Structure formats: structure tokens, C-alpha cells
Amino acid sequence: MKHKFATPAVKTLAFMACVLCAIVVAGCVFGVVALSEGGFYDMTQAELIERYVNEADPNYKLVVKLIDIGVDLRYSIYVIGAVAVVAAIALFATLMCLSGRRRGSDGVHPGYLNKVPFDVLLAAVGFGGFGLAYMASQLLDSSFDDAVSIAVAAAVCVVEFCLALGLCMSFAARIKEGTLLKNTLIAMVLKLLWKVLKAIARGIRAFVRTLPITWKALLVLAALFVSDIVILSGLNYGDLQGFGTAVLIIKIMLGLCVLYAAVMMSRLRKGARALAAGDLSHHLDTSRMVLDLKAHGEDLNSIAHGMSIAVGEQLKSERMKTELITNVSHDLKTPLTSIINYAGLINAEPTDNENIKEYCGVLMRQSERLKRLIEDLVEASKASAGVLDVALMPCDPEVFLEQAGGEYEDKLRGAGLELVTKKPARHGRIMADGRRMWRVFDNLMNNACKYAQSGTRVYMSLDYIGKQAVITIKNTSAAPLDISADELMERFVRGDQSRSTEGNGLGLSIAKSMAELQGGTLRLEIDGDLFKAVLSFPEI
Amino acid sequence: MANILICDDEKDIVRALKIYLTDPDYNFFEAYNGKEALEIVKREDIHLILLDVMMPVMDGITAMEEIRKISNAPIIILSAKSEDADKILGLNVGADDYVTKPFSPMEVVARVRSQLRRYMRLGAGAPAEGSIVVGGLELSDATKRVTLDGEEVPLTPKEFEILKLLMRSPGKVFSPKEIYTEVWKETPYDLDSNTVAVHIRHIREKIETDPAQPRCLKVVFGQGYKIEGGRK
Numbered sequence: 001m002k003h004k005f006a007t008p009a010v011k012t013l014a015f016m017a018c019v020l021c022a023i024v025v026a027g028c029v030f031g032v033v034a035l036s037e038g039g040f041y042d043m044t045q046a047e048l049i050e051r052y053v054n055e056a057d058p059n060y061k062l063v064v065k066l067i068d069i070g071v072d073l074r075y076s077i078y079v080i081g082a083v084a085v086v087a088a089i090a091l092f093a094t095l096m097c098l099s100g101r102r103r104g105s106d107g108v109h110p111g112y113l114n115k116v117p118f119d120v121l122l123a124a125v126g127f128g129g130f131g132l133a134y135m136a137s138q139l140l141d142s143s144f145d146d147a148v149s150i151a152v153a154a155a156v157c158v159v160e161f162c163l164a165l166g167l168c169m170s171f172a173a174r175i176k177e178g179t180l181l182k183n184t185l186i187a188m189v190l191k192l193l194w195k196v197l198k199a200i201a202r203g204i205r206a207f208v209r210t211l212p213i214t215w216k217a218l219l220v221l222a223a224l225f226v227s228d229i230v231i232l233s234g235l236n237y238g239d240l241q242g243f244g245t246a247v248l249i250i251k252i253m254l255g256l257c258v259l260y261a262a263v264m265m266s267r268l269r270k271g272a273r274a275l276a277a278g279d280l281s282h283h284l285d286t287s288r289m290v291l292d293l294k295a296h297g298e299d300l301n302s303i304a305h306g307m308s309i310a311v312g313e314q315l316k317s318e319r320m321k322t323e324l325i326t327n328v329s330h331d332l333k334t335p336l337t338s339i340i341n342y343a344g345l346i347n348a349e350p351t352d353n354e355n356i357k358e359y360c361g362v363l364m365r366q367s368e369r370l371k372r373l374i375e376d377l378v379e380a381s382k383a384s385a386g387v388l389d390v391a392l393m394p395c396d397p398e399v400f401l402e403q404a405g406g407e408y409e410d411k412l413r414g415a416g417l418e419l420v421t422k423k424p425a426r427h428g429r430i431m432a433d434g435r436r437m438w439r440v441f442d443n444l445m446n447n448a449c450k451y452a453q454s455g456t457r458v459y460m461s462l463d464y465i466g467k468q469a470v471i472t473i474k475n476t477s478a479a480p481l482d483i484s485a486d487e488l489m490e491r492f493v494r495g496d497q498s499r500s501t502e503g504n505g506l507g508l509s510i511a512k513s514m515a516e517l518q519g520g521t522l523r524l525e526i527d528g529d530l531f532k533a534v535l536s537f538p539e540i
Numbered sequence: 541m542a543n544i545l546i547c548d549d550e551k552d553i554v555r556a557l558k559i560y561l562t563d564p565d566y567n568f569f570e571a572y573n574g575k576e577a578l579e580i581v582k583r584e585d586i587h588l589i590l591l592d593v594m595m596p597v598m599d600g601i602t603a604m605e606e607i608r609k610i611s612n613a614p615i616i617i618l619s620a621k622s623e624d625a626d627k628i629l630g631l632n633v634g635a636d637d638y639v640t641k642p643f644s645p646m647e648v649v650a651r652v653r654s655q656l657r658r659y660m661r662l663g664a665g666a667p668a669e670g671s672i673v674v675g676g677l678e679l680s681d682a683t684k685r686v687t688l689d690g691e692e693v694p695l696t697p698k699e700f701e702i703l704k705l706l707m708r709s710p711g712k713v714f715s716p717k718e719i720y721t722e723v724w725k726e727t728p729y730d731l732d733s734n735t736v737a738v739h740i741r742h743i744r745e746k747i748e749t750d751p752a753q754p755r756c757l758k759v760v761f762g763q764g765y766k767i768e769g770g771r772k
Contacts, residue, residue: 326623330594333620334550337642341556344645371642375622395762402716403761406737421732434761441761 006101014095015165021088022161026154028081031073040074095165100173108177113170117185125167129160213292224254264293271300280308318385325381329374336374340367376506379439383513390517392431394540397462397469398423400432404441405460408449416454417475422461430469430537436514440522443507444473444533451531453478464539471535481531485524508533542656543585545569547577547600548592548618557590560645561652574603581607588656590648593619593630601633608634614655618643637755650749657689672707675756675769677747679707688747698723699743702736706757706767715764740765 102109136156174180231246274282286297343363448458452475459474515522520537571577575598593600614636622640671680676689686693701723716736744751
């Protein structure tokens with residue numbers, strides 16, 4: 001809506017018209033009062049003339065004329081007054097609507113008057129009016145008998161009315177703009193005060209925050225001490241009741257503080273415990289904490305955040321490594337399949353040439369070895385990356401020994417070794433994944449077959465030591481073991497430096513990773529030629 | 541006469557398999573991707589399929605899904621993918637056996653024979669009265685004979701008793717001690733001997749194509765042994 005008529009000229013005109021109407025209304029009111037005082041509504045024209053006209057008076061003709069006018073106007077003055085009232089109200093409303101508007105624009109355009117804080121304006125108009133009225137009354141006789149005083153009083157009234165009208169317009173414009181309360185001196189002062197208070201609070205907070213927690217605690221204790229002194233000194237005046245109330249209030253406040261600290265502490269502890277348990281997604285809500293509690297909570301959150309990033313990165317790189325190895329092994333397996341197949345075919349061809357048979361045997365043996373190496377490599381990388389799934393179930397350690405013994409008895413005998421199994425009378429159980437555990441035993445027993453001195457015994461025993469089930473596999477090495485147990489556990493390290501026999505040095509590393517995946521440990525001990533592998537799993 | 545379809549994108553492997561499987565009773569078809577294999581299965585009466593997984597145009601799994609809509613012939617997957625998940629996927633989609641590359645040729649030959657025997661024998665007559673059948677194994681208590689896909693397996697009396705015990709409850713895991721008490725009855729259980737485990741391994745060597753990866757008589761390490769029927 002464009003305000004078509006909101007021009008300064010229209011506004012001025014309306015303003016003046018409004019003032020005029022108001023003057024007319026006031027005039028009518030005074031007129032009616034004067035007429036009724038003069039008895040114009042009780043008497044006829046003749047009676048009025050008889051009462052007021054003295055023919056001796058040289059101005060009597062004027063009086064007659066005035067009486068004539070009074071009689072003519074005595075009823076129509078009501079009509080004039082009513083019309084003026086309606087006009088004044090209409091003009092007032094128009095002014096209110098126009099105030100703050102400008103032709104051809106939608107928004108509110110407050111005038112210069114509206115820049116002044118409203119309460120200041122109000123006070124100015126109020127005091128100005130009073131001042132004017134006071135001055136007028138001081139200057140003039142207060143009886144209002146003579147025409148000059150009346151004229152001055154009327155003028156003062158008009159001026160005051162104009163001021164009031166202006167104030168109303170400003171009021172309307174401010175309401176439209178929504179700045180009525182904002183643009184007041186009181187609001188400004190309050191705002192300033194609030195700002196100052198906030199700055200002070202911030203300063204105190206910043207200061208307290210830099211203090212170590214011990215100093216904060218001391219500060220609080222000192223405040224408590226001072227309050228106690230104050231209360232105790234109050235006791236001297238014998239106001240027991242006031243003393244009790246004060247102590248109660250302080251105790252309640254103190255209790256609330258302790259309660260708050262306790263709740264927040266427990267929340268912090270819960271968060272820290274979740275972190276310790278590896279739940280890095282746990283988020284500590286620090287919005288209700290203060291000071292050191294909050295700082296600590298935020299520290300915990302950032303630890304969780306940092307750690308989850310690091311863990312994610314590590315997992316990703318491990319997964320990528322494993323994926324790479326899996327893919328490479330796929331690509332290696334296909335040509336290897338052909339090599340194994342055709343080596344077998346050559347071997348099956350009838351030939352008298354002993355050399356070809358021998359060479360073909362080497363081909364077949366070495367391709368089989370390559371096959372195992374590829375499989376072990378994939379498994380070792382997966383086991384150490386922890387991407388193998390482990391399904392733990394309660395298992396009998398003695399059954400492991402019996403089954404492993406059964407599987408390997410013949411093979412050991414073939415290698416000239418005797419297997420001796422020792423199991424305790426006591427029965428225990430451990431948590432293990434049969435498939436993964438088989439890899440551990442398979443690798444350890446295979447090692448015994450490969451590296452033990454022919455004609456010796458291989459010992460496999462089970463003991464319960466404390467809350468651990470300990471499985472030991474012992475054999476006498478054929479080659480001297482001039483290598484440390486730790487080195488043996490490394491990937492691609494073998495007891496015999498010649499590297500001529502089968503094996504790839506991954507077996508022990510895989511066995512160790514597999515044992516650890518199931519929550520157990522694999523330890524190697526070397527004592528001269530005695531090789532000892534110790535598996536231990538917690539009993540359930 | 542059996543029609544065997546060999547499908548692998550490596551021509552060398554197809555050729556080697558053909559040479560190993562050479563038999564006057566076998567007739568071979570060759571395909572170098574899943575699509576070709578599917579077309580041959582549609583056209584010919586195929587009795588057994590050897591199928592690679594990673595192949596161009598159409599991979600083995602997709603081809604197998606299509607083949608299973610029209611044929612019930614045994615499918616043996618030959619794949620370089622050796623993850624458990626790959627095996628499970630292959631077997632679930634409809635494979636009868638899964639051999640990982642690099643395979644030993646003789647093992648593939650043995651598996652082909654076993655699958656063919658079972659497929660050709662299917663519906664050849666109900667098992668004899670009083671005999672237990674689990675997968676390709678049939679055990680007759682009356683004649684004390686065990687046959688695997690129709691071929692007799694020579695077993696010692698103890699081995700027979702162990703197999704009978706396991707086959708009576710297929711899928712149930714028997715601990716070595718349980719087996720010992722059932723089979724050896726009077727003789728007390730010797731804690732430090734591995735008698736049962738040794739017997740089980742001997743049985744496995746007789747009835748399994750690859751005793752290190754048994755399909756039928758399974759080792760549940762740390763618990764015991766069980767017989768599984770396998771897939772129909």
C-alpha cells in the first residue's frame with residue numbers, strides 16, 4: 001500500500017485543521033457554559049433584553065446585538081460543537097495514520113522527532129506545558145477577568161494542544177516502527193547497565209577460569225569462611241532466628257553445589273569409562289557443566305574424536321593392505337593353477353629321460369610351495385589386520401590335544417618322531433574358535449614335523465596354572481637354534497638360515513596372531529636345542 | 541556317456557582339465573565365459589558343469605543362477621576366491637561343490653567322478669531296508685557294508701562302529717570321549733591316547749576326496765566330530 005496523501009503539506013494542513021477543530025470544540029464548550037451562566041436557556045429574548053440592557057449605557061446597542069447573536073446561536077452551538085468534535089476525531093485518526101508514513105513508500109519513516117528517546121520527549125512536553133502554564137500564571141492575573149488573560153490562557157492551551165498532538169503522532173509512528181520501548185532513555189540506561197554487568201561477570205569468569213582448581217576451591221572455602229564469620233558476628237546481637245535461617249540457606253546452597261558436582265562427576269566418569277571400553281562414539285553432554293568440569297568433559301570429547309579419527313585411518317589402511325594382498329593373490333593364483341596342472345601333465349607323460357622326471361618333480365614341489373606361500377601370506381596379513389571373524393565357543397583343551405595328536409600321529413611317525421601326550425586329571429574349559437585354533441596347532445605340529453630331530457620325542461602337554469590353561473609343545477630341533485625366540489616369531493624368519501627346506505617362515509607368526517585373536521597368547525622358548533611353544537588361554 | 545561342460549576364461553586351464561578328465565565315457569563341451577556356458581546348457585544335455593567365477597561378459601555366479609532355472613546338473617565351482625563368504629555365496633546360489641584355485645588336478649577329477657556317480661545314480665532305487673543314508677554315504681547294519689556314491693568303502697569293525705554312531709545323528713557333535721565309551725564299551729578311556737582321533741582320520745582318508753578339507757566327516761576342533769549330509 002502506497003501512502004498517497006502522506007505529503008508534508010497534507011500533514012501540516014491536517015494538523016492545523018485538527019488544531020482548529022479543537023479550538024472550535026473548546027470555544028463551543030466555553031460558549032455553552034457562558035450562555036447557560038447567562039441564563040440564555042431559561043429566558044426568552046425579551047426577558048434577556050430586559051435583564052441585561054440598560055438604555056443609559058452608551059453601548060447598549062452592542063449588548064442588544066450580542067444578545068441577538070447569543071439567542072441565534074444558543075441551540076446551533078451544540079450542532080457546531082458536535083460537528084467539530086467529529087471532525088477533530090477524524091482528523092486526529094488521519095494524523096495518526098499518516099504519521100511516520102511517506103508518500104510512495106511502504107515502510108515507516110520516522111521524522112527527526114522520533115529520534116529523541118520517547119521518555120525524554122514525554123518529559124519535555126509535560127514539563128514544557130507546565131512551565132508555560134506556570135509562566136503565564138505568573139505574568140498574568142489569575143482571575144481570568146480581562147480579555148488579555150483569557151487570550152493568553154487560550155494561546156497557552158493551543159500551544160499545549162499542539163505539543164500533545166505532536167507527541168501522539170510520534171507515539172503512533174513509534175508503535176508502527178516497533179521502537180516505542182527500545183528508544184527510551186530508561187531502556188538505554190538498562191542496556192548499558194546490563195552490558196557493564198555482563199562484562200564484569202565475563203571478566204570474573206575469565207579470571208576464575210585461569211585459576212588452578214585448587215585456588216578455586218580455596219576461593220570458595222574462603223567465601224564460606226567469611227560468610228560464617230558474618231553469621232557468627234550476627235549472633236552477638238542475639239538474633240537466633242536469623243542466624244538459623246542464614247545457616248540453613250547456606251547449607252542448602254552448599255548441598256546443591258555438592259550434589260551438582262557429584263552428578264557431573266558421575267557423568268564424566270561414565271564418559272571416561274565408555275572411552276576406556278573403546279566406545280569412541282560416546283559423546284559427553286557438557287552443556288550443563290561449568291568451569292573445570294566442562295573443560296574436562298570437552299577434553300574427553302576431543303580425545304574420543306581424535307582417537308576415532310586415528311582408529312578409522314588405521315583400520316582403513318589395514319583394510320586396504322589386506323585388500324591389496326587378496327587381489328594380488330587372486331591374480332597370482334590363476335597362472336599358478338596352470339603351472340601346477342601342466343607340471344602334473346608333464347610328469348604323467350611317459351619318458352625314459354630321468355632328468356625330465358627329476359626337473360618335473362622340482363617344478364611340482366616348488367609350485368606347491370608357492371601355492372602354500374600365497375595362502376599363508378593372505379592369512380597372515382588378515383590375522384594381523386584383525387579382519388578375520390572369530391566365533392568363540394567353550395572348548396575342551398584336552399580335546400584339542402587329542403584331536404591334534406590324532407591328526408599328526410602318523411605324520412610324526414613318518415618323520416621318525418614319537419608323540420607323547422600328557423593331560424591332567426582335572427577338566428577345564430576355554431573360549432576358542434575351533435577353526436582358528438586348528439590353524440595354531442596345525443602350524444605348530446607342522447613345525448615339529450619339519451624341524452625336529454628324527455628319532456626324538458615330541459611332547460604335547462596340558463596344565464592348568466592359576467586361571468590359565470597352558471598347552472606346551474616341545475621338540476628337539478634338528479638344526480642348532482642360534483636365533484632368539486622373538487626373531488623366530490617375526491614373519492619370514494626361519495630357524496634354518498639355509499632356507500632350503502619347505503616352509504616360508506609365516507607359520508609361527510600366523511599361529512601367534514590366531515592365538516591372540518582368540519584372547520590367548522603364544523610364547524616361544526628356546527633352550528639350547530629345545531624348542532618350546534607355550535599357548536595359554538584364560539579358563540572359563 | 542556323460543556330457544561335461546568346462547567353463548573358464550583361461551583356455552590353458554580348460555585344456556588341462558580336459559586332459560586330466562580324459563575318459564571314453566566323457567564327452568566335453570568348452571565355454572570361455574558365463575554366457576557361452578549358459579547357451580551350451582540350453583542347447584545340450586549337460587550332466588556336470590565345472591564353472592569359474594571371475595570371467596568376462598557374464599560371471600560364474602550369474603551364469604549359475606540362470607543355469608539353475610533350466611538344469612539340475614551338478615555344478616562344481618573352480619575359483620581363485622577362497623574367502624568363506626565367496627564359498628557360502630557359491631554354494632547358496634546352487635553349486636554342489638567348491639574347489640579353490642590353485643587346485644590339485646587329481647582332486648578335481650575325484651570330485652567330478654563323485655558328483656557324476658551321485659547324479660547318475662539318483663532315483664536308481666531306494667536305499668536298502670535298515671540302512672542309514674547321509675549325503676552320498678550309505679551304511680547297512682545288516683551287511684556291515686558302507687558305500688560312498690554307490691562304491692563300497694572298506695572299513696575296519698571299529699571304524700564301522702564309529703561311522704554308524706555318527707551317521708545315526710547327522711549334525712550332532714560327538715566328543716572323542718563319547719565316541720570312545722560308545723564304541724570301545726568295556727575298555728576304560730585312556731586320557732593320554734589319541735585312539736579316537738586316529739581312527740577318525742583313517743575313516744576320513746577312506747571316504748573324503750581331500751581328507752585335509754573334509755566335506756562329510758567334519759572335525760569340530762576342540763569339541764569333537766560330526767557327519768554332515770551336505771547339499772541335496
